Amino acid sequence: MSGASGHSKGSSVKDRADLALNNEFLRKAVKYTTEKLKGGKLKAMEEHGNWEEWRERGKQIRLHTIAHLDYYLNLFVDNARANGVHVHFANTAEEAVHISLSIAERKNAKSVVKSKSMVTEELHLNHALESIGVEPVETDLGEYIIQLAGETPSHIIIPAIHKNRYQIADLLSADAGETLEPDTKVLAGYVRKKLREKFLEADIGMTGCNFAIAETGSMVLFENEGNARMVTTVPETQITLMGMERIIPSWADLEVMATLLPRSATGQKLTVYMSGITGPRRSEDADGPEEMHIIIVDNGRSLQLGDPEFQELLNCIRCGACLNACPVYRHIGGHAYGGTYSGPIGAVLTPSLQKNIAEWDDIANASSLCGACYEACPVKIPLHEMLVYLRRRKVEAGHGNKLESAGMIGFSKIMSNSARFKAILKLGKMGQKLVARNGEIRLKVGPLKGWNSHRVTPSLPKKSFRDQWGTMEAEIRNGLQEMAPDMKNRMEQIVKNREKGGGNGHGHS
Amino acid sequence: MDMGTANQSHQEWLKEMEAASRAKQTSFIDGISAKLRRPMVTEPPRHPFRGAPDFWNAYEWGEQERIDRFTANFLSVGGHVERLATMEDAQRFITDKANELSAKYIVRQNQPELEALNLEGALPDAQVSVWNSDPEQFWKARAAEADIGVVIADYAAAYTGSITVLSSKDKGRSVSLLPTVLMAIIPVERLKTRLGEIMVHFDEGGRASLPAGIHFISGPSRSADIENDLTIGVHGPGVVYALIVG
Known part of the structure; x- marks a missing residue:
């Protein structure tokens, strides 16, 4: 496994x-x-x-949604399809990988730009993409560094927490083919430029999903750098990997999650970007993906459903x-x-x-x-x-x-x-x-x-x-x-x- | 195989995938119902805890406080805020800033309010492009090379210091994302207190009313991924001006 x-x-x-x-x-x-x-x-x-009241509300929304997950997931799928999204179901990691690779093969993809997604980590999707000759590019600054080092993230929010700037300068210098100073601005500037090219040439953008809104079939991403927006705006095809429990019923419920998540993660009132994406680009739009896939992943999650302890x-x-x-x-x-x-x-x-x-x-x-x-x-x-x-x-x-x-x-x-x-x-x-x-x-x-x-x-x-x-x-x-x-x-x-x-x-x- | 045939076969493949997905949907959802130990729920369940707590939904600031709070929040994350009386002031501010920064390429949304600013006339040395005004252009590249992107906010929320922009054929997602500098005009009446006052429109309008992209922007792009050292402008605009007008 x-x-x-x-x-x-x-x-x-x-x-x-x-x-x-x-x-x-x-x-x-x-x-x-x-x-x-x-x-x-x-x-x-x-x-x-009133933090306790917000926490309690957040808990109740999540309890309610999970207790009716069949209803809300089904509603989400119907609405996402109506928005023009191609929805897929994967019971296992293998199935999710298979579907992702099939799409990449169909699109003759050479590279996939990715924004942070714990589900794709869970699936070891980068490895799988490489195995069919597709280059996966992590575009979150920390994730990009980790990918160059050939490692996995050590913190869910700050993945490169375990590297210092000298180690990072070495990694990025090797990537650049020139010596970069161990200065945060220089290093971040290099990554910005390098990844700009990657965004523009990539065939597929791949994302995770913080929340999926059942009533409108929208998927929501929270981020600070703008790379998740890049990944969902520039490439012609978007693939979103989503844990089947990411659902919330409505945008009103998103306000509660938007209140709890950034404050709990980083102490921010809101992340710099919060994006709600509702289907592929409309026919007259000049950006956004032409084709959008959402792969709904179980991979062990249903083991917890109906288990009172978990x-x-x-x-x-x-x-x-x-x-x-x-x-x-x-x-x-x-x-x-x-x-x-x-x-x-x-x-x-x-x-x-x-x-x-x-x-x-x-x-x-x-x-x-x-x-x-x-x-x-x-x-x-x-x-x-x-x-x-x-x-x-x-x-x-x-x-x-x-x-x-x-x-x-x-x-x-x-x-x-x-x-x-x-x-x-x-x-x-x-x-x-x-x-x-x-x-x-x-x-x-x-x-x-x-x-x-x-x-x-x-x-x-x-x-x-x-x-x-x-x-x-x-x-x-x-x-x-x-x-x-x-x-x-x-x-x-x-x-x-x-x-x-x-x-x-x-x-x- | 020519492109037409390739496309046709891709469409067929998508259809096959959809048939497989619909077949699987039943077993996937039924599996969840079985785990929940009851038949599939078909009626919308009562959701007594929908949205924010009641005390919050009643929370509202007056106009001046909304402006003050938005400004304080936006400044605290490294953004810039200008309070301007009229659109003429906005035009002056944008052209002054563009001259000061020696902007060569500017991209703006295709909206009448921005058209009226006549940036093209006011900035003869810069190339001002209007989003999606020419189907032959590769608009993502035009936005990617732009020094400044100019947009009008659909909404803003003071409590979090957020600007909301909705996409359409005339309003590119790239315009608020790819340029180095973002200038967002916020007509003061669109500045709300809470995020919920914005989100309620999406619930009420329903699925079919939503654009492909809804983006809440709360300052310049940032990262603390290298030794917790705050870096501005990692992928998105590093300089963001919120121009509150009216």
């Missing part, structure tokens, strides 16, 4: 985390950027006001706020997660998309369960609860790690007398309560168990996870102490509801 190829680069999250931690620059850059983004988000939230994953609007809030992400960076999606959302989404808990089990452990991801999420996805479910499923499936259990014993010996860990242990207990049903605790070890193997594993390289542990521990501990009372109440409420035998609000209809 192509989706697993990211995983083959390192054997486990811990190995990849060690790699990441050895790179001092990465750690600093990730920390700096995520803190900046997080700060921007907090400022934007405060400035906007359905809310489909509410995700891909803002990256949970990455910026996560103390673990801030320390290990995106590549350590090994999948297309990193951070807390990736930790849950990757195994969930692949229905492959055994192989991806270690990702769920790369989280402190501190709840910062839930608090940051603009549509209130309970990611920390999902991580607990994932660990429980792993244990139930018989994929418990023996070394980990042994580690847990050693760990408790070291820590049993330490008051420092009281806060964490308290949360551990709450985590247990969350997975306890009918008076039976199915998950025997607390949420801490993910940490113990890092803590006691010998032979870590110097300046690795162990050395960072001090800061991380402090951060997590502080985070815990600062755990908002309303969140604690919420977690307790969930436990109470379960005791009453009630559902957990996922089965919306």
Whole structure:
């Protein structure tokens, strides 16, 4: 399965985390950027006001849409067709790739200019295009740099977060065939000029899709650089790859998403460009694509539908706020997660998309369960609860790690007398309560168990996870102490509801 | 195979693809219904949470505050704002700026209000092209080489500092995107408080009323992809003037 190829680069999250931690620059850059983004988000939230009400509204819109996804997706497809779009359905990554390549072959395409799309990353579409002799060109500045380096993005919003300007100058100089100064303006100027030519000569423009509006069949893109507009304005053919859950009912609902997404992602009131594209160019228009395709991709998404523990994953609007809030992400960076999606959302989404808990089990452990991801999420996805479910499923499936259990014993010996860990242990207990049903605790070890193997594993390289542990521990501990009372109440409420035998609000209809 | 035949066979292929897609649509959507454990919903579901919260829909600023807030927001992201009383002032501003920047190529939308500015006459040294006025031209290239693109905003929103432009045969998407400098005239009565006041037109007008491209522009093109260092003008215009007129 192509989706697993990211995983083959390192054997486990811990190995990849060690790699990441050895790179001092990465750690600093990730920390700096995520803190900046997080700060921007907090400022934007405060400035906007009533953030909780907006969050709740965003959540309700997403819950409603997903609960009626069959209706709204069907409506979107009918309207998009009426607009003149060629709509395709792909159950699997292979089908989506096949359809994309067929179109490229039909159009005799030599090159495809792409704007940022996590779905095409998920499909490893660039690779597939190259295999039939079509040049894929990433046009987002960060993505272009990453493509030259032959790497994958490490942050959903700032993909080249792990590269410094000297590394970037080297890559772009090699591309230019001349030495470019490591000056941001010079480097960006080079990319602007180079990509102008690429936009004008490309046969196909390829995009992702932030939202698809069911009632008008429009697709919506948020961006800052203008490359997504280029890709949807200049080439004669447009192909949009869209996760089947990207739907919202109306433009009115888009106002809510436009309020939540940019503020949560970068702290902006709105991205520089927000484009709603409704079909190919009209017959008398002088720009815009003549032919427009939308490929609706499942690729594991339907596995979450109807699953009370994971359905809310489909509410995700891909803002990256949970990455910026996560103390673990801030320390290990995106590549350590090994999948297309990193951070807390990736930790849950990757195994969930692949229905492959055994192989991806270690990702769920790369989280402190501190709840910062839930608090940051603009549509209130309970990611920390999902991580607990994932660990429980792993244990139930018989994929418990023996070394980990042994580690847990050693760990408790070291820590049993330490008051420092009281806060964490308290949360551990709450985590247990969350997975306890009918008076039976199915998950025997607390949420801490993910940490113990890092803590006691010998032979870590110097300046690795162990050395960072001090800061991380402090951060997590502080985070815990600062755990908002309303969140604690919420977690307790969930436990109470379960005791009453009630559902957990996922089965919306 | 000549081009006509190639095109015909491509159209046939698209038809085949559509037939396959329609057949698959049923199983794809049915699969979703099955996962949701109920039959396919055919009636529009009640959507009690549609759009922004009520308190927000009642939110509205007076004209001067809309102008002030739009200006503050647009400036904060690196854009420029001019408050002008009349279209004659707008004409003067654009021609002065074009002379100051030694603009050689200017492209403008094909709209009567812009026609009335007579930029062609006012800027004898520059080549002013009118979007899509000649079917023989390759208009994307004309826009790509332009120093300045001139457009009239269909709407603007003060709360986010956004200009909205809609495409048509006379209003190219390229004109607000490809030139180095963008000049957008905002008739003051089109400046709203919230995005929702703009979007409501798209819901009310419905699918068939929408143009191919609706673009909200909130400042110059930017990127922070290199070491978080803000760069302006990465792909789109790096200099954007919002001219609020009236």
